[in-house]
Amino acid sequence: MARNPSTYRSGLWIDWCPGCGNFGIITAVYKAFSELDLDPSKTVVVGGIGCSGKTPHFINVNGVHSLHGRAIPFATGIKLANPELTVVVNGGDGDILGIGMGHFIALGRRNVDITVIMHDNGVYGLTKGQAAPTLKRGIKTKALSKPNIQDAINPIAIALSAGYTFVARGYSLNIDHLKELIKQAISHKGASFIDVLQPCVVYNNIYTREFYSERIYVLDEVGDWDPEVKSERVDEMMQKIDQAWRRSLEWGDKIPIGIFYKNPNYSTFEERLSMEVPTYLEKPPAKQVITTSEGRPIFTGDVFREFFSKYIIRTKNNRR
Amino acid sequence: MNEDELILMIGGPQGSGLETTAQILTSSLAYSGYGVISDREYYSNITGRHSYIHMNVSPHRIPLDLTYPVKLLGAMDAETIFTHFNDLDKGGFVIYDRSVRGRKLDSIVSMPPITKSRIREVLEKLGIGRDAGSLIDYLVENRGITGVELDFRSFLKDISNKFGIVSTQATRYTSSILVGALAGLIDIERDAIEYGLRRRFGSREKLIKHNIYLIDKVSRQVSEEYGTPMKLPPSKLNVGELLVASGNDIIAMAKVVAGLRFQSYYPITPAADESFFLETYNNFGDKGSILVIQTEDEIAAINSAIGAALAGARSATATSGPGFSLMVEGFGWAGINEVPVVITYYQRGGPATGLPTRGAQSDLMYSLFASHGEFARIVLTSGDHIEAFYDAIEAFNLAEKYQVPVIHLLDKFLANSIVTMEIPDLSSVKIDRGEIVDGGPGYKRFDLSKTISPRAFIGSSAVMWYTGSEHDEYGHTNEDPVFTARMYEKRMEKLDIMDKEIPLDLRIRYYGEKNPDYLLVGWGFVKNTCLKAIDNLKRKGLKGGYLHLRMFMPFPVKYVEEILEDMDISRVIAVEHDYMVQSALAISLFTGIRIRNSIVKYNGRPIYVHELTEAIEKVLSGEDNRVVLTYGA
Numbered sequence: 033m034a035r036n037p038s039t040y041r042s043g044l045w046i047d048w049c050p051g052c053g054n055f056g057i058i059t060a061v062y063k064a065f066s067e068l069d070l071d072p073s074k075t076v077v078v079g080g081i082g083c084s085g086k087t088p089h090f091i092n093v094n095g096v097h098s099l100h101g102r103a104i105p106f107a108t109g110i111k112l113a114n115p116e117l118t119v120v121v122n123g124g125d126g127d128i129l130g131i132g133m134g135h136f137i138a139l140g141r142r143n144v145d146i147t148v149i150m151h152d153n154g155v156y157g158l159t160k161g162q163a164a165p166t167l168k169r170g171i172k173t174k175a176l177s178k179p180n181i182q183d184a185i186n187p188i189a190i191a192l193s194a195g196y197t198f199v200a201r202g203y204s205l206n207i208d209h210l211k212e213l214i215k216q217a218i219s220h221k222g223a224s225f226i227d228v229l230q231p232c233v234v235y236n237n238i239y240t241r242e243f244y245s246e247r248i249y250v251l252d253e254v255g256d257w258d259p260e261v262k263s264e265r266v267d268e269m270m271q272k273i274d275q276a277w278r279r280s281l282e283w284g285d286k287i288p289i290g291i292f293y294k295n296p297n298y299s300t301f302e303e304r305l306s307m308e309v310p311t312y313l314e315k316p317p318a319k320q321v322i323t324t325s326e327g328r329p330i331f332t333g334d335v336f337r338e339f340f341s342k343y344i345i346r347t348k349n350n351r352r
Numbered sequence: 353m354n355e356d357e358l359i360l361m362i363g364g365p366q367g368s369g370l371e372t373t374a375q376i377l378t379s380s381l382a383y384s385g386y387g388v389i390s391d392r393e394y395y396s397n398i399t400g401r402h403s404y405i406h407m408n409v410s411p412h413r414i415p416l417d418l419t420y421p422v423k424l425l426g427a428m429d430a431e432t433i434f435t436h437f438n439d440l441d442k443g444g445f446v447i448y449d450r451s452v453r454g455r456k457l458d459s460i461v462s463m464p465p466i467t468k469s470r471i472r473e474v475l476e477k478l479g480i481g482r483d484a485g486s487l488i489d490y491l492v493e494n495r496g497i498t499g500v501e502l503d504f505r506s507f508l509k510d511i512s513n514k515f516g517i518v519s520t521q522a523t524r525y526t527s528s529i530l531v532g533a534l535a536g537l538i539d540i541e542r543d544a545i546e547y548g549l550r551r552r553f554g555s556r557e558k559l560i561k562h563n564i565y566l567i568d569k570v571s572r573q574v575s576e577e578y579g580t581p582m583k584l585p586p587s588k589l590n591v592g593e594l595l596v597a598s599g600n601d602i603i604a605m606a607k608v609v610a611g612l613r614f615q616s617y618y619p620i621t622p623a624a625d626e627s628f629f630l631e632t633y634n635n636f637g638d639k640g641s642i643l644v645i646q647t648e649d650e651i652a653a654i655n656s657a658i659g660a661a662l663a664g665a666r667s668a669t670a671t672s673g674p675g676f677s678l679m680v681e682g683f684g685w686a687g688i689n690e691v692p693v694v695i696t697y698y699q700r701g702g703p704a705t706g707l708p709t710r711g712a713q714s715d716l717m718y719s720l721f722a723s724h725g726e727f728a729r730i731v732l733t734s735g736d737h738i739e740a741f742y743d744a745i746e747a748f749n750l751a752e753k754y755q756v757p758v759i760h761l762l763d764k765f766l767a768n769s770i771v772t773m774e775i776p777d778l779s780s781v782k783i784d785r786g787e788i789v790d791g792g793p794g795y796k797r798f799d800l801s802k803t804i805s806p807r808a809f810i811g812s813s814a815v816m817w818y819t820g821s822e823h824d825e826y827g828h829t830n831e832d833p834v835f836t837a838r839m840y841e842k843r844m845e846k847l848d849i850m851d852k853e854i855p856l857d858l859r860i861r862y863y864g865e866k867n868p869d870y871l872l873v874g875w876g877f878v879k880n881t882c883l884k885a886i887d888n889l890k891r892k893g894l895k896g897g898y899l900h901l902r903m904f905m906p907f908p909v910k911y912v913e914e915i916l917e918d919m920d921i922s923r924v925i926a927v928e929h930d931y932m933v934q935s936a937l938a939i940s941l942f943t944g945i946r947i948r949n950s951i952v953k954y955n956g957r958p959i960y961v962h963e964l965t966e967a968i969e970k971v972l973s974g975e976d977n978r979v980v981l982t983y984g985a
C-alpha cells in the first residue's frame with residue numbers, strides 16, 4: 033500500500049504566512065510523493081534560501097536547506113554521487129532565476145534527472161518584497177517604492193533554451209493539477225522544471241489569487257495540444273520546442289498552465305557518464321567501497337605502479 | 353653550491369615546445385639515474401610570450417630546490433638571451449640560433465616595455481650594443497662564456513629534405529635542436545634520449561625517428577666542436593625506479609589512492625591540470641571510478657562536491673585564489689554542517705587575477721579565516737611533492753574522521769614543477785572514514801551525545817536534514833539561545849579534539865641539529881630551499897635549524913612555543929612568499945611570540961637558494977631584519 037500523504041509531513045510547524053501559495057505547493061508535493069510512494073530515505077528535497085527554500089524542513093524525506101541560489105549544484109552533487117536517489121529542488125524565483133541563474137542553465141545543459149519546482153511569486157518574499165526576476169517591468173508591488181524598471185525573465189522560454197527535457201507550469205492553488213505535474217516531472221527521465229505561480233499574500237498585491245483565477249487556463253484542455261516529442265527526430269523536437277516557446281509568451285488575459293514540453297528521448301547526464309564509465313550506474317561514487325577490510329586503500333603498491341606506469345621510469349644503471 | 357650538480361635553463365616563446373623539451377630532458381636524465389627538478393615560469397598566454405624552464409640535475413640526490421647561476425642556457429630566441437644573460441655562470445654555455453645575433457632589443461615585441469627599458473639600462477651601463485650579437489660577444493669576451501652558435505635553419509632544412517616534411521611543419525622541431533645541443537654538452541647518451549622521446553611521443557614512430565635523427569646530428573656536431581664540458585658524473589643515486597611528476601600530477605595520484613570518488617572543478621591555473629589528470633585516470637575497472645565534473649563556476653564546484661559528500665562519496669574540488677573566493681560561502685556551509693570535503697588550493701599571486709601563472713603564499717590567513725562565522729576546519733600545507741602525496745591522502749582521512757572541511761594549501765611552485773621522486777610507499781597508507789552508521793529511524797545527524805556525531809549518508813536507511821542555518825540535532829533550523837550555544841560549541845570543540853589527536857608529524861617538523869645558531873621558519877615550497885641554504889651555510893660553520901610548519905589549523909601551539917622559547921628570537925627568521933609574513937603573524941596570533949626577522953619574496957618567482965643564503969647571512973649579521981628577495985625573470 034502506498035504511503036499516506038500525511039507520512040510525508042515532517043511535523044514541524046510551517047512558518048509561512050497564512051494564505052501563502054506555498055501551502056498549495058507543499059500539499060501537492062505531499063500528494064505526489066504519496067502517489068509515487070517515494071521511499072523517504074531514498075528521496076531528497078533540496079531547498080534554496082527564501083520562504084520557499086524552507087520547504088525541505090516541512091517534508092519527511094531527506095532535506096537539504098542549502099544556500100541562496102545554490103540548491104541546484106547541491107542537488108547535482110547528491111544525484112550524481114548516488115543516482116538511485118530521487119532528487120527534487122524547491123526554490124524561489126529570486127533563488128533560481130536571480131542569484132542561481134547560472135546553475136539553472138547548467139542543469140538544463142546536463143539534463144541530470146532532477147526535478148526543479150520553482151515557487152514563482154514575483155517577489156523576494158523572505159527579504160520583504162523586492163522585485164524578483166519574474167516581476168514584469170512597470171509593475172509596482174506593495175513593497176516597491178517605484179515601479180520595477182527591469183524586464184522580467186520568461187522562465188519557460190529559458191528552461192526550453194537551456195535544454196530541460198520537461199518544462200511545465202503549475203498554479204499553486206490548483207493543487208491536483210500541480211500534483212500531476214510533479215508526479216510526471218519526477219517520473220520523467222532527465223531535468224524537469226515546473227514554474228509554479230504562487231501568490232505571496234503579503235508582498236505581491238498584483239499577482240493575486242484573483243489575478244490568476246481570471247486568467248489561467250489548462251493547456252491540456254486546448255483541443256490538439258501535445259507537448260511530447262515522440263521520436264528522436266530533430267525536426268519534431270524543434271517543432272515541439274517552437275510551439276512551447278510561443279505559448280510561453282502568453283501572459284495577459286490568458287496564462288497557460290500545464291506541460292509545455294516533454295522529451296523523454298534525450299540522453300541524460302547519467303547516461304552520458306555511463307557511456308564513458310560503464311559501471312557508473314551500478315557503482316556510482318557513493319556506492320563504491322574505497323577501503324579494504326583492514327582499512328587500507330584499494331590501490332596497493334603494485335596496482336599503483338601499473339596504473340601510473342607512464343609516470344614511472346626504470347633507471348638505466350641502477351636497476352634493483 | 354654542489355659542484356657536481358648542473359643548473360640549466362631553456363627559454364623561448366610560449367607554444368614553441370618548451371614544455372615538451374623539458375619533459376624529454378627530464379625523462380632522459382631520470383632514465384640515466386639523475387635526480388631532477390624542473391620549474392616552469394610562464395605568462396598567462398598561449399602563444400608568444402617568454403617562458404622558461406629552470407632545471408637542477410643532480411647525480412647524488414633528488415633535488416627539490418632551485419638556484420642560480422645557470423651553467424647552460426638554451427635559447428629559442430633573442431628574448432631569452434636578453435632576459436637571462438645575467439643568469440649565466442662564468443664558464444657557462446649559451447646555445448642559440450645564428451639568426452638571433454642581428455635581433456635588436458627594441459624589436460622584440462613580446463617583451464613588455466618595462467622589462468625592455470630595464471634591460472636597456474643594464475646594457476648601457478655595461479657598454480653593450482642593443483643587438484643580441486653584441487651581447488653574446490660581451491659574454492664571451494668578458495664572462496668566460498662559450499657561445500654555441502648553431503644554424504637552426506639548416507638543421508630544419510635537412511630534416512625537411514630527408515623526411516619530406518613541409519618546411520612550415522619542420523619548425524616544430526626547433527626545440528629538438530636545443531635538446532640535441534644540450535645532449536651533446538651534457539653527454540646524455542643516445543638511448544636515454546630515445547627513452548625520453550618514447551615516453552613523450554608513445555607510439556608515434558615517425559615523430560620519434562625524426563627527432564632522434566635531428567637530436568643525434570646536432571649533438572654530434574656540438575660535441576665534436578665543444579667536447580662534453582658539462583658531462584655529469586655517473587649517478588650515485590641508488591634508485592631503480594623514479595616517479596616523474598608535477599605537483600598537480602602527484603596530488604591527483606594521491607587522490608586516486610585516497611579513494612576520491614567525486615571531483616568537481618572550474619578551470620583555473622595552476623589547479624586545472626590536476627583535474628585533467630583525474631579525467632584521464634578516472635576509471636580503474638573493477639577497482640572503481642572517479643566522477644570528475646567541470647562545473648559552470650567554482651560556486652557549483654564546491655557545492656556539488658558538498659552534495660556528493662552528503663551522499664557518501666569522498667569528494668573534493670581543486671582551485672586557486674579567485675576560485676576559492678567564489679567558494680567561500682559554500683565552504684562555510686560545509687563548516688556549519690560538518691561536511692567532510694577537501695579543497696585542494698593552489699595559491700598564485702593575488703589579489704584578483706594578480707599574477708595568474710606565478711606563485712605566492714599570500715593566502716594563508718585567508719585560508720585560516722575565510723567565511724563569515726566560526727567553525728572548525730583543517731588547513732594543511734605541504735613542503736614538496738613527497739609530502740604533498742601523503743598529505744593529500746591524509747586530508748581525506750582527517751576530513752571524514754573529524755567531519756570538517758579541509759583546505760590542502762599548496763602553491764604554483766609545487767603545482768608546475770616536475771620532479772623525480774621515489775615511488776611512494778603505500779604499505780603504511782591507511783583509509784579512515786571515521787564513524788559511519790546506517791542511521792535508521794529517528795537518526796540524529798547532529799547527535800549531541802558525541803562531539804563528532806556518527807555520520808549516516810543521504811541514501812542510507814535514515815532520513816536526515818541539513819541546513820546552513822543554526823540547527824537542532826536533526827538538522828532543523830533552531831535558534832533557542834541555550835541550545836544554539838551548545839550546538840555551536842559542539843562544532844568548535846572539534847578544534848581541541850583535533851589538536852589532541854592529530855599526530856605532530858603531520859602538523860610540524862623540525863629539521864637540523866639541536867640548539868642551532870639560527871632558525872628558519874617556513875612552510876610550503878620554501879622548505880627545500882631553506883634546507884639547502886642551511887646546508888650551504890653549514891659549510892661556513894653556521895649551524896641552522898628549520899621549523900617546517902605544516903598544519904595551521906589547528907595550530908601546533910605547544911610545539912612551536914617550545915621551539916621558539918628555546919631560541920634567541922633575534923636568530924629566528926621567517927621565510928615566505930608574501931609581503932606581510934603571514935606565517936609569522938599566525939605564530940604570534942596563536943603563541944604570542946613575535947618573529948621580527950623575515951626574508952620575503954612577492955614577485956611571483958620562487959625563492960632561490962643563492963639569494964636566500966645571502967639574505968640569511970645579511971639578517972644574521974644584523975645588517976637588516978627584513979630582506980625582500982627579487983631574483984628571477
Ligand SMILES: Cc1ncc(C[n+]2csc(CCOP(=O)(O)OP(=O)(O)O)c2C)c(N)n1
Nearest residue numbers: 081082083084100124125126127156157158
Ligand atoms: C548570498 C545571499 N544574498 C542574499 C541573501 C538574502 N536573501 C534571503 S532570501 C532572499 C530572496 C528570496 O527570494 P526568492 O528566492 O524569490 O524566495 P521567496 O522568499 O520569494 O520564496 C534573499 C535575497 C542570502 N540569504 N544570501
Ligand code: SF4
Nearest residue numbers: 049052083157232233
Ligand atoms: S512572505 Fe509571501 S511568500 Fe513568504 S511566506 Fe509570506 S506570503 Fe508566502
Ligand SMILES: [Mg+2]
Nearest residue numbers: 124125126155
Ligand atoms: Mg520569490
